[in-house]
Amino acid sequence: MKVRKRDGKLQQFNCEKIYDAICAALNSANVTDKNHIAWEIASDIKQELILNKTKIIEIETLQDLVEAKLMTSGLTDVARRYIRYRYDRERIRHSKSKLMIDISEKLNATNVENQNANLDEKSFSGRMNEANRVVMKDYALYNCMSEMARNNHLNNEIYIHDLDSYAVGMHNCLSIPFDRLLKTGFTTRQCDVRPPKSVNTAMQLVAVIMQLQSLQQFGGVSATHLDWTMVPFVRYSFYKHFVNGLKYIEEGTLDFNKEEARDVSINDERYKKYPKVYRYAYDMTEKETYQAAEGMYHNLNTLQSRSGQQLPFSSINYGTCTLEEGRMVTKALLEVSIEGLGSLRKTPIFPCGIFQCMKGVNRKPDEPNYDLFKLALKSTSLRLYPNYVNVDWSNNAGYDINDPKTYLSTMGCRTSNGFDINGLGQTKDGRGNICPVTIIMPTLAMQAKKDVEKFMELLDKKIHEAKDMLLERFEWIASQPASSANFMYQNNTMEGYIPEEGIRSALKHGTIVIGQLGLAETLQLLIGKDHTEPEGMELAKRIEQLFKDRCDQFKQQYKLNFGVYYTPAENLCYTARNKFVEKYGVIKNVSDKEFFTNSMHVPVYKEMTPFEKIDIESQLTGYSNAGCITYVELESTSKHNIEALEALVNYAMDKDIPYFAINIPNDTCLECGFTDEFNDNCPMCGSQEIQQLRRVTGYLTGNYKTAFNKGKIEETDMRVKHNKIY
Ligand SMILES: [Zn+2]
DSSP states (O other): EEOOOSSSSSSEOOHHHHHHHHHHHHHHSSSSOOOOOHHHHHHHHHHHHHHHSSSEEEEHHHHHHHHHHHHHHHHHHHHHHHHHHHHHHHHHHHHHHHHHHHHHHHHHHOOOOSSSOOOOSSHHHHHHHHHHHHHHHHHHHHHSOOOHHHHHHTTEEEETTGGGGGGTTOOOOOEEOEEEEHHEEOSSSOOOOOOOOOOOHHHHHHHHHHHHTTSSSSSSSSOHHHHHHHHHHHHHHHHHHHHHHHHHOOOOOOSOOOHHEEESOOOOOOHHHHHHHHHHHHHHHHHHHHHHHHHHHHTTTTTBHHHHHHHOOEEEEEEESSSHHHHHHHHHHHHHHOOOTTTTTTOOOOSSSEEEEEETTTTSSTTTTTHHHHHHHHHHHHHHSSSSEEEGGGGGGGOOOTOOOGSSOOOOOOOOOOOTTTTTTTTTBBBEEEEEEEHHHHHHHHHHOHHHHHHHHHHHHHHHHHHHHHHHHHHHHHTGGGGGGGHHHHHTTSSBBBGGGGGGHHTTTEEHHHHHHHHOOHHHHHHHHOTTTTHHOOOOOHHHHHHHHHHHHHHHHHHEEEEEEOOOOOTTHHHHHHHHHHHOOOOTTTSSSSSSOOOOOOTTTTOOOOHHHHHHOOOOOOOOOOOOEEEEEGGGGGGGGGHEEEEEEHHHHHHHHHHHEEOOOOOEETTTTTEESOOSSSSOOOOOOOEEEEESSEEEEEEEEHSSOHHHHHHHHHHOOOOOOO
16 A cells, blocks of 8 residues: 655555654643554554555545544544644645745746846846845744744735845945045955055045945945045145156156145145146146046946846945035046946946035035036936935034034935934944834734724834844844954944954944835825825824834934834835735725835825925925935926026925935937937937836936836836926
8 A cells, every 4th residue: 555645756655654643743732641542543544444445545635534533533632733733744845845936936037026126137146146035035034033023024014124134144234434444445355455546546446345345235335425535535646747747847846745745735835836737737637537437437337246246336425525626526426427338328327426415515606516516417417316415404413514424425225324322423434224124004004994093003013013123133233253244344344343342333333224115005094195185294294203203212222223214115115015915905095006105205196396295205304314315206308407406406405305316217229329218219210229217216227127126117107207397
């Protein structure tokens, strides 16, 4: 007699196997004389099968027989345990096979989701990476966190970001302290790098450091004030060119050496007394700075540093330095951005340029960097970058006007470093986000049966659980050895590392943040209108106030930088909505699109002017201190109206918006290079090879029709233009 197993294989019938299974069930029940009972039942079953002349029996049928036998023997409790045992085995089998299916889909790239627009899921390394992520996520869920955390994630209540990086204990992102690294040099696994002595070398090292750092973490890297950072290196270059000029153009000497030139303004009288040499050195330095910026752009768009051919998520903040040298750097960065890359002058995807708007510096015609602000607007009109960050933002109060490291800066996506409770204050450099979670509010609204008070209670409970999830992960990350990220800890790219205290000494300056998804849909569920109406706004403020109060309280209580985060949700907007529909179905104005609205944004399909959108969102941005972005959609024709863009940016800044971006359609013909909005066919040459560039979280991405996930594609297609800007 044979037994057919689940995989179809036949196996000799073995009475002892039945005996073992019954024993296992009996063991957990309170029964005396277990062995005897088990043996009796097993023998009975064997007898029956022989009597019936059974030749082959299915394993499931055999187990059914055991169950029935236990029941008829009056052992109902044991039978129940046996059923439970079968069920558990079934579940384990199922999860194992599900895991293998997921892995093979990723390895064969048959399930390309484009969760991250920067990653090529079809490439060799992308397939390997994606398969690996499936395993790492599964491992993290079942081995690295509490049941509370796991359930919140699986139940679509609180989402754990970058779950695949959880188990190894990586952190998210970092603003790199370039001033120090470029001054002292740095070490890598293979060599020591000396401090650069020219603007060209310095800019290339910026790209290299960004690449190295991005291997130590899962998120983005930024430079917080690159124009200021480059000042000494522009001076080195100027000195070099000046000395050459003294050799060939005008005879003379300088009473300081190259090292000392670091602290000598290029407008110093000792230079200016040789006017011809001065002009020569100035021109050469300006050219070198431009080439340096161009080289850096090339590097940041080609150094694929992570598997899946990813580029580092790089962001560069600039625009406030009024020194001649810093202005030269900002001008070069903007000119390279405007010029575009490659033979077709394509819009660079990285770095994300961020212009730092600052009162008295670059906002008005009589201010020293106003010309650079205008140049920035021109670049935005053609290239979508730069975005605009508000140095005067009320939540960045207490910054030091003499220290650009404390000026408000941001990661391209929106993550930013608020006030550090552990001693670094408003300093941005050497700090970053350690980890985020996101509360999926529409799920909570359903659980609260659309009752506002119940919802607020539940939200409060979930904010507390989110805090516990962040603490769990923070401690997990802090328990990793420094040797896992040698570049970071040997060079102190994350500030504050004290070897005797472990890496917690550095991580504690970073932020741990509670994000949110779908405020608009949540309000629809609770009161049938969103925050574009006064009643909706009133409730929105109550919700955001709760987030803020709790984060402030946790920050004091745990001495860690808890913060309110308006989550980008590039992939989550889509997956969370799908999970929601599985459970609650399609609900009008809530889940009838392929996505949930990002954080507290106004839904993309609401018709309004850009000023109205700013008016609404600016009422909520003040509740966040860990990052938020507001963007508006314009017609491609607005690129010819720089004054209108200027009015818009100024309006946003005056309304205390911390981080602002303007979306102007950017379709580039890959045959002739023509750029405008034209979707399918190039109006110039008729080509259908079009790159359609759109903003996804704050960053740009390549062709959105192929690089975005389904939810984001629909969201992008549904974006209404916020016109009437004139
Ligand atoms: Zn064309």
